Amino acid sequence: MPGFDLLVAVALGYVAFLFAIAFLAERRAGRGRDAWLRGPVVYTLSLSIYCTAWTFYGAVGNAARSGLEYLTIYLGPSLVMLGWWWMLRKLVRVGRAQRITSIADLVSSRFGKSAGLGGIVTVMCVVGVAPYIALQLQSITLSFAVFAEGAGRVWGPGDIRTVALASAAGLASFAILFGTRNLDADERHHGVVLAIAVEAVVKLAALLAVGGFVVWGIGGGVGETLERIDASAIARWDQGAGRWIGLTMLSAAAFVCLPRMFQVLVVENADEGHLRTASWAFPLYLMAMSLFVVPIAVTGLALLPEGNPDLFVLTVPLSQGEGGLATLAFLGGFSSATSMVIVATIALATMVSNHVVLPIWLRARGGGATMSGDVRAVTLRARRASIAGVLGLGYLYFRVTGGGAALTAIGLISFVGVAQILPAMLGGLFWRGATRAGAASALVTGFAVWMWTMFLPGVGGVMPASVVAEGPFGIAALRPGALFGIAGVDPVLHAFAWSMALNAGVFVAVSLLTFPAPLERLQGAQFVDVFAHSLGPGRVVTSTAQAEDLLIMAQRIVGAGRAQAVFRDAARDQGHARALPDVTPGFVQSLERELAGSVGAATAHAMVGQLTEGAAVSVEDLIAVADEAAQIVEYSNRLEAKSAEQERTARALRDANAKLTALSLQKDAFLGQVSHELRTPMTSIRAFSELLREGGLTPEDGRRYAGIVEDEARRMTRLLDDLLDLSVLEHGQVALRPAEIRIGDLIGRAVAAATGERALDVTVSGALDAVVVTDPDRLAQVVINVVSNAAKYCARPDARLWIEVEAGADDVAITLRDDGPGIAEDARDLIFEKFARAGDPARAGGAGLGLAIAREVMHRLGGRIDCLPQKGGAAFRVTLPRQTDDVSGLVTVAV
Amino acid sequence: MSPRPVFLARGRYRQRRLRDGLRMLPVLGAVLWMVPLMWPRGQAAGQGNAGALVYVFGVWALLVILGAVMAGRLRPDGDGVDGDG
Numbered sequence: 001m002p003g004f005d006l007l008v009a010v011a012l013g014y015v016a017f018l019f020a021i022a023f024l025a026e027r028r029a030g031r032g033r034d035a036w037l038r039g040p041v042v043y044t045l046s047l048s049i050y051c052t053a054w055t056f057y058g059a060v061g062n063a064a065r066s067g068l069e070y071l072t073i074y075l076g077p078s079l080v081m082l083g084w085w086w087m088l089r090k091l092v093r094v095g096r097a098q099r100i101t102s103i104a105d106l107v108s109s110r111f112g113k114s115a116g117l118g119g120i121v122t123v124m125c126v127v128g129v130a131p132y133i134a135l136q137l138q139s140i141t142l143s144f145a146v147f148a149e150g151a152g153r154v155w156g157p158g159d160i161r162t163v164a165l166a167s168a169a170g171l172a173s174f175a176i177l178f179g180t181r182n183l184d185a186d187e188r189h190h191g192v193v194l195a196i197a198v199e200a201v202v203k204l205a206a207l208l209a210v211g212g213f214v215v216w217g218i219g220g221g222v223g224e225t226l227e228r229i230d231a232s233a234i235a236r237w238d239q240g241a242g243r244w245i246g247l248t249m250l251s252a253a254a255f256v257c258l259p260r261m262f263q264v265l266v267v268e269n270a271d272e273g274h275l276r277t278a279s280w281a282f283p284l285y286l287m288a289m290s291l292f293v294v295p296i297a298v299t300g301l302a303l304l305p306e307g308n309p310d311l312f313v314l315t316v317p318l319s320q321g322e323g324g325l326a327t328l329a330f331l332g333g334f335s336s337a338t339s340m341v342i343v344a345t346i347a348l349a350t351m352v353s354n355h356v357v358l359p360i361w362l363r364a365r366g367g368g369a370t371m372s373g374d375v376r377a378v379t380l381r382a383r384r385a386s387i388a389g390v391l392g393l394g395y396l397y398f399r400v401t402g403g404g405a406a407l408t409a410i411g412l413i414s415f416v417g418v419a420q421i422l423p424a425m426l427g428g429l430f431w432r433g434a435t436r437a438g439a440a441s442a443l444v445t446g447f448a449v450w451m452w453t454m455f456l457p458g459v460g461g462v463m464p465a466s467v468v469a470e471g472p473f474g475i476a477a478l479r480p481g482a483l484f485g486i487a488g489v490d491p492v493l494h495a496f497a498w499s500m501a502l503n504a505g506v507f508v509a510v511s512l513l514t515f516p517a518p519l520e521r522l523q524g525a526q527f528v529d530v531f532a533h534s535l536g537p538g539r540v541v542t543s544t545a546q547a548e549d550l551l552i553m554a555q556r557i558v559g560a561g562r563a564q565a566v567f568r569d570a571a572r573d574q575g576h577a578r579a580l581p582d583v584t585p586g587f588v589q590s591l592e593r594e595l596a597g598s599v600g601a602a603t604a605h606a607m608v609g610q611l612t613e614g615a616a617v618s619v620e621d622l623i624a625v626a627d628e629a630a631q632i633v634e635y636s637n638r639l640e641a642k643s644a645e646q647e648r649t650a651r652a653l654r655d656a657n658a659k660l661t662a663l664s665l666q667k668d669a670f671l672g673q674v675s676h677e678l679r680t681p682m683t684s685i686r687a688f689s690e691l692l693r694e695g696g697l698t699p700e701d702g703r704r705y706a707g708i709v710e711d712e713a714r715r716m717t718r719l720l721d722d723l724l725d726l727s728v729l730e731h732g733q734v735a736l737r738p739a740e741i742r743i744g745d746l747i748g749r750a751v752a753a754a755t756g757e758r759a760l761d762v763t764v765s766g767a768l769d770a771v772v773v774t775d776p777d778r779l780a781q782v783v784i785n786v787v788s789n790a791a792k793y794c795a796r797p798d799a800r801l802w803i804e805v806e807a808g809a810d811d812v813a814i815t816l817r818d819d820g821p822g823i824a825e826d827a828r829d830l831i832f833e834k835f836a837r838a839g840d841p842a843r844a845g846g847a848g849l850g851l852a853i854a855r856e857v858m859h860r861l862g863g864r865i866d867c868l869p870q871k872g873g874a875a876f877r878v879t880l881p882r883q884t885d886d887v888s889g890l891v892t893v894a895v
Numbered sequence: 896m897s898p899r900p901v902f903l904a905r906g907r908y909r910q911r912r913l914r915d916g917l918r919m920l921p922v923l924g925a926v927l928w929m930v931p932l933m934w935p936r937g938q939a940a941g942q943g944n945a946g947a948l949v950y951v952f953g954v955w956a957l958l959v960i961l962g963a964v965m966a967g968r969l970r971p972d973g974d975g976v977d978g979d980g
Contacts, residue, residue: 067944068948083920086918226945226949230945234944235945237944241932248925248928280959284959
């Protein structure tokens, strides 16, 4: 049995050793040589702060009382770590992308950087973790008491209080010294992390040493130990499904929600890759920690049936006279307690300063807060005071509860308390529709139910016995142990199930019914889709907030050196040689994130907002602007559509105008042509008739001259006939004489009439047997017109013409193609107009009325004639109905 | 969202299935650790805690080994960020 004073000396020496390690680590990190400090091994070991004195002492006590139930506390976190791909990966990515400083910051940042939400979570965590800290103080005190008792001094309550107070004070100074030395830009604490990694090794080694001693030293090997378990009081498997599953879920939830776990898992994470190693290495650590718990418990029960099972880890070696081993076990328990308290208080202090003190202070100082006073000093002071306050609260809880309750029970109260954050956290990470109102109401609901069903009944004497037994004001439905009259449930499960069910229910219901603010929606997208885009939400700076002002503010928060480095880097990235960057939206955003790494998202947002106020447009403004812009865009779209329509109309008008102009020109040209056509024969007639009148001609000459006169007169007549014909057709004053005719016959007749002596190779094909009822003479006129046009324009001796007939059900189409010069594209519109002629008028030889007449005829016949676009040669299609009687009915007047 | 490719190179395909396996690991663990709940309970006829202890720790070791092997084979770069196809 080591002397008590020696033990105190060992404990103090151990603390000094931890101080030295933390100090060296800080110094190495300060020189930038921290690569090995931030490796996956240290990361995994730092997670071991999950295993507190509750594990070290309490697990054995739990096993001695409830068999294997203690395992659930480690199975849950093992599953969470092994399932890192589901959640932790995302959590760590979000934490790094958003520079999250604590779990309160996570919830606050996710739901629109809400200061209120951060405050709620902070209060919940402080209240929830206080029992846990009390538990650590209790275990330190109890372990000291064991040695004091061994030295022959039985402690009274006063001694216990003194030791607890001294422990709290010592832990507070360690946490203050290494947790608030500086305001790291990323809120990482190299010294603390390395110290807790060392403590992780010490507590594992201690527990394994005690376990090894129990199994091989006392038990005589693995086989014998298993036999002893089967022979012990906890030999039989009797775990109820409710507690086994419920506590596993509870420990899994608490694992990610405990502020200290969030601190080491997310905030202190230096590299996402470390999670990959920790995902299996940490379950391995937990397995090793729980491996010898049952053997120790069984041995303790056998050797010390009257002893406190929570202290078997110490008392079993002591009872065997193994003073050295007991001292190692004491150090292990001491490590478990101190590392938990240090990290928990640092995490809570960060939350309290960032989410309670700073917002209040900023509000109290009004708008000028960022310009005057040292935010940095205020933050550090707030943190130091918070650490002391949190430890004080833990001590107070320890005093109030009397330190009597079993360790397991106290730990579970804490677990259920912090698990209330889980719905808001999971919803925030995976559900875009989660809103701030939903999260706030859920947190408050869960917290209230936990308070009522677990915390208040657990703190001895706070809740009157009558309320516990009969409910408040005799309302049985509100009895803390049997909400809504459902009694007989295990108290922990009762509190856990009701608080989580109401919490999650309220969260979903309120989220569905409320509408998130723009910043919430932006942050929601950032969190939920963190793997898709890790860009920040926008704050648009419309004019320049002075870079100097921002620099002064940043210096007050993160320190002069760091702030200047940030500004210099930003300026360099923008391509400036000078020290100050332009105040671009991107810069303001990255600066805000940088500051958020020290004071939390909500505070950083508020502080940067104060400086850029007026200069910066809030997201709400932006949305309003966007709405307006959308209206303008829509209006301009409509204008554009309208103007496009007008454009189309104008183009049609232009086309019509061009056509009219062309026609008018054609008309003028035609009048000239008609005059010319009429004058030429007239001149000939006059000249030859004068010669005939003067006489003295040979009879042969006389006959020849008379023939010329006759020919010319006939030409004039034909011209006049055409003009008349067209005029009649155009005015509908034409009588049709419908008759049944075979298309083949009609085409044969027309071709013969049109070509005459002209050698044109005509190929006729298709449905020549089709029979139509139409005016054969008029139709023939059209075909003749087209064929003679072809004959006229195709000057080559081997010119060809193809005529093809297609017979449909209701109409017949005759297509006429030649291989002549064809019709220019721009002329196609005009050739059917009166007086129009394509190409050289001299060659046409006619007055240009042929196609105009053809069109009018086809129109009268109920059909149409089209000029088909074709390369090489002209092509016309004549389409006519099988029956034209309805048209003929209209015709009333004959010429 | 750009359409995700239907066919992947063998290496990337393996990586995707590896992630599926990682996702399933906690499910496997939860199921295996709930198996003892189906054992007979009570002091008289119940299964021995020694056997239960061996079973629970055996599952634990299996999960740690599976987790270590899969995490070790996972390429850290991570194609297509959250692609799970």
